[in-house]
Amino acid sequence: MTGAPQDWTRAPNVNLRQVGKPLVRTDVPGKAQGRTRFAGDHVMPNMLHAKVLRAPKASARLTRLDAAKARALEGVVCVLTAADLADRRAATDIPGQTGRKRLATDQQILVRERVRYHGEPLALIAAETLALAERAADLIEYDLEPLPGVFDPVEALKPGAPIVQGTDNVVATYKVRKGDLEAGFAEAERVVENTFRTQFVEHAFLEPEVGLAWVDENEVINIRVSTQVIEHFRAIADALGVAHNQVRILGSMVGGGFGGKEDVTVEIYLALLAQATGRPVRLAYTREDSFFGHGKRHPFVITHRTGVTQDGRITAVQITMTADAGAYVFLSPYVLLYAVVAGPGPYRIDNVHIDARAVATNNMYTSAFRGFGAAQACVAHEQQMDEIAKELGLDRLELRRRNFLRTGDEIATGYAIESAVWSDDCMTKAWAALGERAPEDGPVKIGRGVATYQQSYGRITWLHDTSEAWVGVEIDATVVVRSGVTDIGAGQVSALAQIAAELLGVSLGEVTVYNSDSATTPLAGTTTATRALYMTGNAVHLAAEALRGRLIGRAAEEFGVAPSEVDLAESRAFVIDAPDKSMALKDLVGICASEGIHRSELAMFRAPFTGEIDPETGQGRVHPDYAFGAHAVEVAVDTETGEVTVLKSVGAHDVGQAINPAAVAGQIEGGAAQGQGYALSEAMIYRDGELMTPSFSEYLIPTAMDMPRVQSIILESRSGLGPFGAKGIGEPALTPVAPAIANAVADAIGRRVFELPITPERIVMALREAEPRKGPR
Amino acid sequence: MAETKTIALTINGRDRKVAAPANATLLETLRELGYFEVKSGCEKGDCGACAVLVDGEAIDSCLALTWTVAGRAVTTVAGLSLGGAKHPLIEAFEKSGAVQCGYCTPGLIVAAQSMLKDTPEPDDDDIRLGLSGNLCRCTGYTKVFDAVRDAAAVLRGAESQA
Ligand code: FES
Ligand code: FES
Numbered sequence: 001m002t003g004a005p006q007d008w009t010r011a012p013n014v015n016l017r018q019v020g021k022p023l024v025r026t027d028v029p030g031k032a033q034g035r036t037r038f039a040g041d042h043v044m045p046n047m048l049h050a051k052v053l054r055a056p057k058a059s060a061r062l063t064r065l066d067a068a069k070a071r072a073l074e075g076v077v078c079v080l081t082a083a084d085l086a087d088r089r090a091a092t093d094i095p096g097q098t099g100r101k102r103l104a105t106d107q108q109i110l111v112r113e114r115v116r117y118h119g120e121p122l123a124l125i126a127a128e129t130l131a132l133a134e135r136a137a138d139l140i141e142y143d144l145e146p147l148p149g150v151f152d153p154v155e156a157l158k159p160g161a162p163i164v165q166g167t168d169n170v171v172a173t174y175k176v177r178k179g180d181l182e183a184g185f186a187e188a189e190r191v192v193e194n195t196f197r198t199q200f201v202e203h204a205f206l207e208p209e210v211g212l213a214w215v216d217e218n219e220v221i222n223i224r225v226s227t228q229v230i231e232h233f234r235a236i237a238d239a240l241g242v243a244h245n246q247v248r249i250l251g252s253m254v255g256g257g258f259g260g261k262e263d264v265t266v267e268i269y270l271a272l273l274a275q276a277t278g279r280p281v282r283l284a285y286t287r288e289d290s291f292f293g294h295g296k297r298h299p300f301v302i303t304h305r306t307g308v309t310q311d312g313r314i315t316a317v318q319i320t321m322t323a324d325a326g327a328y329v330f331l332s333p334y335v336l337l338y339a340v341v342a343g344p345g346p347y348r349i350d351n352v353h354i355d356a357r358a359v360a361t362n363n364m365y366t367s368a369f370r371g372f373g374a375a376q377a378c379v380a381h382e383q384q385m386d387e388i389a390k391e392l393g394l395d396r397l398e399l400r401r402r403n404f405l406r407t408g409d410e411i412a413t414g415y416a417i418e419s420a421v422w423s424d425d426c427m428t429k430a431w432a433a434l435g436e437r438a439p440e441d442g443p444v445k446i447g448r449g450v451a452t453y454q455q456s457y458g459r460i461t462w463l464h465d466t467s468e469a470w471v472g473v474e475i476d477a478t479v480v481v482r483s484g485v486t487d488i489g490a491g492q493v494s495a496l497a498q499i500a501a502e503l504l505g506v507s508l509g510e511v512t513v514y515n516s517d518s519a520t521t522p523l524a525g526t527t528t529a530t531r532a533l534y535m536t537g538n539a540v541h542l543a544a545e546a547l548r549g550r551l552i553g554r555a556a557e558e559f560g561v562a563p564s565e566v567d568l569a570e571s572r573a574f575v576i577d578a579p580d581k582s583m584a585l586k587d588l589v590g591i592c593a594s595e596g597i598h599r600s601e602l603a604m605f606r607a608p609f610t611g612e613i614d615p616e617t618g619q620g621r622v623h624p625d626y627a628f629g630a631h632a633v634e635v636a637v638d639t640e641t642g643e644v645t646v647l648k649s650v651g652a653h654d655v656g657q658a659i660n661p662a663a664v665a666g667q668i669e670g671g672a673a674q675g676q677g678y679a680l681s682e683a684m685i686y687r688d689g690e691l692m693t694p695s696f697s698e699y700l701i702p703t704a705m706d707m708p709r710v711q712s713i714i715l716e717s718r719s720g721l722g723p724f725g726a727k728g729i730g731e732p733a734l735t736p737v738a739p740a741i742a743n744a745v746a747d748a749i750g751r752r753v754f755e756l757p758i759t760p761e762r763i764v765m766a767l768r769e770a771e772p773r774k775g776p777r
Numbered sequence: 778m779a780e781t782k783t784i785a786l787t788i789n790g791r792d793r794k795v796a797a798p799a800n801a802t803l804l805e806t807l808r809e810l811g812y813f814e815v816k817s818g819c820e821k822g823d824c825g826a827c828a829v830l831v832d833g834e835a836i837d838s839c840l841a842l843t844w845t846v847a848g849r850a851v852t853t854v855a856g857l858s859l860g861g862a863k864h865p866l867i868e869a870f871e872k873s874g875a876v877q878c879g880y881c882t883p884g885l886i887v888a889a890q891s892m893l894k895d896t897p898e899p900d901d902d903d904i905r906l907g908l909s910g911n912l913c914r915c916t917g918y919t920k921v922f923d924a925v926r927d928a929a930a931v932l933r934g935a936e937s938q939a
Binding site: 022024025027028029030031032033034035036037038040041203204205206207208253254255256258284286287488489490491662663665666669670671672673674695696697701702703704705707709710 | 813814816817818819820821823824826853854855858863867870871872874876877878879880881882883886901904905906908909911912913914915916917918919920921922
């Protein structure tokens with residue numbers, strides 16, 4: 001297990017011409033000039049406008065629903081209630097290419113009898129104008145008889161608690177039994193125990209959910225929609241009771257996703273209304289709809305009990321986790337699993353017990369959000385590391401260094417890491433980049449914090465994930481890539497173009513990518529789980545490589561040399577050691593075309609396939625691989641007002657290979673902001689299940705006023721499973737940020753706030769508790 | 778039904794006559810006319826995605842009633858580059874990588890243009906203040922700061938040559 005190589009060096013002889021360059025992403029000019037059409041920017045003649053009516057209570061029985069007045073309003077074309085849907089239900093399980101599905105996770109599409117969360121849809125309306133649809137919604141009459149609800153996952157586990165899902169509200173459990181916990185604690189010289197809490201968080205993508213559906217002449221239901229997952233066409237077809245090839249999903253550039261457009265959002269409503277009316281229907285969520293309309297980040301309560309020797313070696317850890325799954329299952333079991341796998345952090349710990357459960361309540365359902373459980377785990381393990389260091393009087397970075405995983409070490413679930421683990425390098429560099437400490441000023445205290453992480457990229461290995469891509473070269477030597485991948489703003493499409501350009505020896509401008517259409521682009525899988533570049537990048541790499549082989553083979557014949565002596569660059573084929581022997585790529589492609597040599601390739605990339613982990617011990621492979629890195633911050637805390645200012649924010653990550661370093665830096669900067677909101681200001685407040693914060697004036701995401709310039713440090717081990725040794729950066733960019741800030745605040749004020757968000761009120765409270773009481777008691 | 782009247786205004790340099798009901802917002806009217814680069818993110822003045830210039834000043838078009846801009850000049854991001862050359866802010870946003878999902882971008886560029894009119898040599902804090910009404914969930918604003926400073930320098934150069 002030890003002795004594996006720690007020094008990854010760049011693969012020799014790699015002479016990249018396109019990959020690794022900070023090029024302007026192919027999607028950017030259209031967006032900056034206002035030419036890009038998002039899903040909401042399409043209209044059709046004769047189009048109807050839709051509205052969703054939502055329940056204003058979190059737990060209730062629907063005893064009456066009367067849409068007669070709404071239906072009678074002139075200009076209202078269709079009102080659908082549960083009574084119109086027979087017994088149709090919608091899957092909430094993972095979108096997949098595999099056909100596998102968990103049982104008992106389906107959801108009613110519209111409330112039939114029981115309302116389980118605030119905002120659950122009661123009815124769908126389609127009308128000639130949006131104003132009419134809204135008026136019709138007001139005319140629908142209903143009676144909701146309040147039912148007892150349960151709004152806390154711990155309460156929901158108690159005997160007699162109202163049952164929201166299943167027989168006991170438990171929607172998932174996982175456990176890890178690794179090594180010998182008792183022996184580990186016996187070896188320990190100190191035991192440190194703490195409990196950390198996180199909150200409901202909203203994705204707050206700037207583009208609310210939106211789509212346009214129509215039924216075409218072949219009776220195919222077409223849905224142009226803002227989604228991370230075009231493969232939902234299957235779940236939508238199943239919900240409607242039509243064949244899978246009768247639903248087509250067309251994506252557009254997505255105005256932000258972060259996991260919030262990973263589940264089905266407006267698609268089924270649109271499909272039902274288009275089917276019922278025979279007319280095109282547009283449904284655009286308002287911001288308030290969006291706050292109600294998709295799953296949130298899971299709140300977790302995580303307790304760490306850690307055994308450690310005096311010199312800082314962790315000998316055992318026992319972790320319990322409880323996550324609030326909300327009213328429906330959705331991706332809770334997977335989020336919980338990711339939290340478990342990442343539970344102890346990027347540390348080698350031989351004796352680990354984890355007990356984790358996700359519990360249904362009458363709160364909003366929770367599902368995917370960038371970091372996907374591993375972010376919540378990181379909030380806990382990184383604050384715990386600082387608490388241990390404090391307890392031992394040891395430097396916080398040094399404690400981490402003494403415990404970091406190394407290549408070849410097993411993680412909590414027993415999988416031995418094969419790629420580079422550059423946690424120490426990343427942490428050291430991020431910390432050093434903080435530079436000189438800002439001076440303290442009266443009540444304003446300065447603090448610093450760092451956090452490291454272990455974040456998977458790629459989906460769970462027993463889902464048997466695959467991705468397909470098509471690459472072709474036209475007769476004028478321009479290149480076409482077809483891939484179903486959705487682009488959620490991180491440059492997914494541009495990265496594919498850059499890979500194809502690299503391998504086929506053309507410039508980025510000569511590649512056109514068609515993406516995100518379930519009818520015409522090969523299915524690439526979801527843009528989730530930091531998998532798009534890894535999976536689809538590899539699929540494009542495979543296809544382009546095959547095509548390159550054929551082009552080079554034919555060119556070699558022409559030059560009378562071996563194929564290994566030929567290269568492609570600048571739209572030419574040439575002999576490497578005799579560059580004057582060359583021909584235009586266009587001429588080479590012309591020869592291929594006239595000789596019937598295939599000028600395109602469809603390739604499938606397969607992730608590692610495994611069986612499931614052992615349910616008793618949690619041991620086995622869960623993910624293809626992991627990314628490692630660190631985030632460091634410096635904060636100023638006003639101890640009188642509790643106000644926190646983030647002064648410096650530095651992310652350092654081993655991304656394996658940056659396909660586009662500017663895009664990677666963009667991810668790190670964006671993750672820093674989203675993580676900062678998570679740490680300091682963002683909270684979806686549900687009071688007895690009712691959402692109190694459904695607007696941007698109540699739910700506060702970071703503005704330009706809140707953000708320092710974020711510094712990005714990109715390390716490249718080339719040890720990842722993605723194209724050219726890439727790992728991933730989408731989720732890792734966010735994961736360590738919130739705990740780094742929490743640690744910095746604790747460093748500044750000498751007290752820890754154990755619950756996110758660390759608001760001014762909580763800081764002031766923590767400081768008050770610390771004050772010695774004045775006067776006699 | 779709200780009363781409808783026809784008003785005259787200039788949009789991206791073009792004189793237009795527009796029929797709009799009394800309660801129509803400028804955001805609704807512009808999108809109805811096909812100016813889809815003007816985005817809707819909240820319709821409450823919280824996000825800035827809908828920002829346009831009215832006589833050179835950035836406003837949230839979701840908060841302005843269409844009737845109130847009669848006779849005035851409305852400019853969207855697509856109208857900034859009129860006259861051929863790409864507007865320096867657009868150029869700088871592209872080059873700096875200040876664009877990710879791009880949904881906030883038209884509003885950010887318009888807000889930046891409005892700010893630079895009064896503050897041609899902004900430091901980061903000026904930019905923060907100038908863009909404080911525009912939410913971006915993707916970029917963390919770092920490259921936006923770069924883009925605005927770069928564009929300001931270009932615009933100052935153009936000014937001094939003029
Ligand atoms: S849409 Fe106008 S400020 Fe958000
Ligand atoms: S680039 Fe996505 S919101 Fe700004």
